[in-house]
Amino acid sequence: xxxAVVAIGGNSLIKDERHPSLAGEIEALRETSAHVAAMLTxxxxxxxxxxxxxxxxFNLLRSELAARIAPPLPLDVLGAQxxxxxxxxxxxxxxxxxxxxxxxxxxxxxxxxxxVDADDPAFQRPTKPxxxxxxxxEADGLQAERGWRxxxxxxxxxxxVVASPMPIEIIERLTIKGLVYQSIVVIAAGGGGxxxxxxxxxxxxxxxxxxxxxxxxxxxxxxxxxxxFVISTAVERVAVNFGRADQRDLEAMTVEEAKxxxxxxxxxxxxxxxxxxxxxxxxxxxxAEALITTPEQIQRALAGETGTRITGGARxxxxxxxx
Numbered sequence: 078x079x080x081a082v083v084a085i086g087g088n089s090l091i092k093d094e095r096h097p098s099l100a101g102e103i104e105a106l107r108e109t110s111a112h113v114a115a116m117l118t119x120x121x122x123x124x125x126x127x128x129x130x131x132x133x134x135f136n137l138l139r140s141e142l143a144a145r146i147a148p149p150l151p152l153d154v155l156g157a158q159x160x161x162x163x164x165x166x167x168x169x170x171x172x173x174x175x176x177x178x179x180x181x182x183x184x185x186x187x188x189x190x191x192x193v194d195a196d197d198p199a200f201q202r203p204t205k206p207x208x209x210x211x212x213x214x215e216a217d218g219l220q221a222e223r224g225w226r227x228x229x230x231x232x233x234x235x236x237x238v239v240a241s242p243m244p245i246e247i248i249e250r251l252t253i254k255g256l257v258y259q260s261i262v263v264i265a266a267g268g269g270g271x272x273x274x275x276x277x278x279x280x281x282x283x284x285x286x287x288x289x290x291x292x293x294x295x296x297x298x299x300x301x302x303x304x305x306f307v308i309s310t311a312v313e314r315v316a317v318n319f320g321r322a323d324q325r326d327l328e329a330m331t332v333e334e335a336k337x338x339x340x341x342x343x344x345x346x347x348x349x350x351x352x353x354x355x356x357x358x359x360x361x362x363x364x365a366e367a368l369i370t371t372p373e374q375i376q377r378a379l380a381g382e383t384g385t386r387i388t389g390g391a392r393x394x395x396x397x398x399x400x
Contacts, residue, residue, distance in 0.1 A: 078122045080257055081305040082298035084291055085109055085372065086128040090163065097131065103170060109309070109372045110171040116375065117180045122257055124301065125167065126294040129159040129268030133287075137208045149223075152207065152239060153271050153283030160188050160267035167264050175262075184262045190248040190281065191270025191288050191296075197242035205241040205287045210234030240286040244270065244293045248281070250300040257301060269293035295355035299362045306359040306367040307378075308352050313371050315353070315385040317343045329386040332357050356387045364389055 090102050090109075116123055136155040143149075150158075164186030172184050203226050211219065216227040216235030225237045247253070247266060256263045269288030273281045291308060298306040314326040317338060330338070335357050344350040356367035370377075370384030378384025 078120055078260065079304040080122045080124065080301065081116065081307055082124045082126065082294055082301070082303045083113060083116070083307040083309060083375075084126045084128075084294035085309045086130075086290070086311075090127070090132070097135075103166060106166055106170040107174070110167070110174045112372050112375045113171060114174040114178050114180060116379070117175065117182060117262070118178055119376075119379070121305075122260055122262075124253060124257060124263045124265055124297065124303070125171075126266045126290065126297065127163055127167070127264070127268070128290045129156065129163060132159045132163060133268060134208055141208070151283065152285040152287070153273070156268050156287075157188055157271050160186065160271070163267055164188075164264045171262070182260055182262050184264065185256055186264040186267075187249050187253055187256070189253075189266045189270045189297075190273045191244045191266065191293050192246035192248055192281075193242035193272050193274060193284070193286065193288065194245060195274040195284070197240070199240040199242040200284075200286070203238045203240045205239050206230065206236045207239055207287060208237050210236055240284075241289060242272065242286055244288050244296050247293070247297045247300050248273065250297065253297070254301040266290075266293045266297050289351050289355075291352050291355035292358070295359045298359050302363070303359075304365050306356060306365070307375065308356060308367065308369045309372045309375065310349075310352060310369060311371065312349075312369075313374050313383055315344075315349060315369050319343075319349075327385045329388060332360050332387065332389055335387055353387070360387050360389050 090105050113123060113125060133155050136158055140150045140155060168184045168186060175182060210230065210233055213235060219225045220227045227235045228238050230236045247270065249265070253263050253265050269290040270293045272284050272286040272288050274284050275281055295306060316324050316326045318324045335353050338344060339350065339353060344353045352369060356369065359367050367387040368378055368384050374383050
């Protein structure tokens, strides 16, 4: 069976951003799971990755508030916690949907480590905001007490920033590939994976960083030889001149076109840029295709009716269940 890696965003797990709740997260997962389960009925094997930005932020806040009575946890451990909790919810919600559709597959969550380079320049220039906003005196105290890098954010307060290094290896890739080979639905690389570095003795250790989910998902898709890489996001199709009168939605683009649009600044680093670059990396490494669309449009996008497809060259339509 063809294999698709499907990346869903952490924010897509939050139904109401102003009033986040576990019930809302489960409701959002039901919607996404229906579309993933439909892929399974059409002959795909699926590896599901997910973001964890809001969830790891909540965990960080809980750790900070409890710091006087329980030891605070480092960011890598908090990320691992979200892999377990979100993985559990997906297993349950997606599993229920699969049973309703008569899909006889098993599901497993793999707590996933992602190797990064200890000398990655990102560690010298941390830019990824995490956690809540602080007053100036609080930020100064945390910077002195815990060594956090704090920056002022547009008059809204001070916030911690951490490194966002590039992923270079998915540690559990062979485990994931083996599960896929057994036709098991795998949930992996949550939040981009737990960032780890390798010491001179070969030992791994966690570091406080945040890995881009789409880059890690692309690397995972490359590592297991996936036939399709799907990035589920907030827009049905990628657009150039976004938000302008001359906005143009893209049905497809080649790697060369995508690189040209990136160089022109069409896809900003803080939004669509990393998704396009992750798709390009996958297509260049594998010769397969990437697809960007919303969760609810995945089935239509697979049929070539919507979404934006990134290809290595000639634009050939990928039918459902074939890649």
